[in-house]
Amino acid sequence: MTTAIRQAEGEEALDHFQVGSYSPYLFFSSDEWARFRADTPLTLTLDEVHRLRSIDDPIDLAEVRRIYLALSRLLSSHVESSQLLFEQRNRFLSTNASKTPFIIGIAGSVAVGKSTTARVLKELLARWPSSPKVDLVTTDGFLYPNATLVRENKLNRKGFPESYDTAALLRFLSAIKAGQQNVKAPRYSHLTYDVLPDQHTIIDRPDILIFEGINVLQSRDLPRDGKIVPMVSDFFDFSIYIDAEESLIHHWYVKRFMKLRQTAFRDPNSYFHRYATISEEEALTIAENLWAHINLINLRDNIKPTRPRADLILRKGENHLVEQVALRKL
Ligand SMILES: Nc1ncnc2c1ncn2[C@@H]1O[C@H](COP(=O)(O)OP(=O)(O)O)[C@@H](O)[C@H]1O
Numbered sequence: 367m368t369t370a371i372r373q374a375e376g377e378e379a380l381d382h383f384q385v386g387s388y389s390p391y392l393f394f395s396s397d398e399w400a401r402f403r404a405d406t407p408l409t410l411t412l413d414e415v416h417r418l419r420s421i422d423d424p425i426d427l428a429e430v431r432r433i434y435l436a437l438s439r440l441l442s443s444h445v446e447s448s449q450l451l452f453e454q455r456n457r458f459l460s461t462n463a464s465k466t467p468f469i470i471g472i473a474g475s476v477a478v479g480k481s482t483t484a485r486v487l488k489e490l491l492a493r494w495p496s497s498p499k500v501d502l503v504t505t506d507g508f509l510y511p512n513a514t515l516v517r518e519n520k521l522n523r524k525g526f527p528e529s530y531d532t533a534a535l536l537r538f539l540s541a542i543k544a545g546q547q548n549v550k551a552p553r554y555s556h557l558t559y560d561v562l563p564d565q566h567t568i569i570d571r572p573d574i575l576i577f578e579g580i581n582v583l584q585s586r587d588l589p590r591d592g593k594i595v596p597m598v599s600d601f602f603d604f605s606i607y608i609d610a611e612e613s614l615i616h617h618w619y620v621k622r623f624m625k626l627r628q629t630a631f632r633d634p635n636s637y638f639h640r641y642a643t644i645s646e647e648e649a650l651t652i653a654e655n656l657w658a659h660i661n662l663i664n665l666r667d668n669i670k671p672t673r674p675r676a677d678l679i680l681r682k683g684e685n686h687l688v689e690q691v692a693l694r695k696l
């Protein structure tokens with residue numbers, strides 16, 4: 367499907383984000399964007415990219431060169447400037463505080479490819495000449511356990527704002543930003559479709575933390591009782607939204623589900639094991655239902671409305687390749 371046809375079908379293009387004649391974004395085609403990589407070296411091999419990509423994501427070295435090297439260079443400027451600003455403020459305030467992690471948020475729909483972007487960025491950033499310590503945390507570990515979701519009749523709201531322990535999310539980010547040592551991030555298993563009880567990843571004062579999840583750009587409700595509650599993105603120094611037209615993400619979700627039947631679902635420990643043995647037609651119906659009744663609704667109601675809050679939007683086209691980049695003006 368060409369971009370022109372998709373637009374004719376009513377999907378808004380990124381350059382429609384405007385307030386009157388002002389748009390808060392600068393827009394680039396992927397080829398225009400690629401030029402901003404300048405002399406940034408390619409530090410990943412094809413084998414490494416293959417290891418980092420998720421099932422069904424065709425990202426290759428050409429895509430890393432086209433999109434991710436410029437992004438790595440841009441992030442390097444942001445991290446450097448934040449370090450400089452921090453030092454200037456230390457002088458201004460006559461303090462001697464230590465710099466705390468630079469946090470990058472990555473948002474977007476289920477099945478849009480956030481994990482691949484996050485893992486590729488993590489590796490590229492860690493290979494900067496300054497060798498920063500880069501950690502990656504996904505928000506699924508902060509979901510309530512299935513037992514709680516079942517008890518509260520919310521299992522079919524998995525991924526919706528109410529399915530996350532928001533207080534734990536905010537406590538985690540605030541500990542990271544406070545520069546605390548050995549902060550615990552809870553873990554989730556896509557195999558068991560549940561949080562892993564008592565399993566944590568320890569995050570120990572990284573230079574950069576990538577925080578990835580469908581709802582990380584969500585805004586809070588209006589304050590009640592005059593009490594202002596922070597939101598996850600208050601802790602971000604830079605945010606990225608991975609975008610694509612709904613019909614493409616739908617296609618990617620169903621295709622991935624059908625592929626997982628041949629791989630992950632075959633494992634008897636997989637929550638979805640029963641879907642590995644049913645007929646192709648029945649499996650398609652299940653995937654379509656999961657998409658239509660959970661993930662599409664969440665995309666429309668909770669995820670897509672956060673897109674205009676991102677510093678950078680990567681708009682993917684067919685084959686998961688980025689076609690357009692929108693960068694928020696300073
Ligand atoms: N049911 C599943 N079984 C195994 N892996 C899964 C399952 N669902 C998703 N995944 C994997 O989990 C990761 C996160 O998926 P998702 O939350 O849809 O975000 P995204 O596709 O944007 O990375 C991906 O690497 C995906 O391949």
Ligand SMILES: CC(C)(COP(=O)(O)O)[C@@H](O)C(=O)NCCC(=O)O
Binds near residue numbers: 507524578581
């Ligand atoms: C676990 C997820 C909510 C993603 O969580 P995230 O890491 O983005 O916080 C998602 O992959 C999911 O399982 N959604 C529920 C509907 C479904 O099974 O597709």
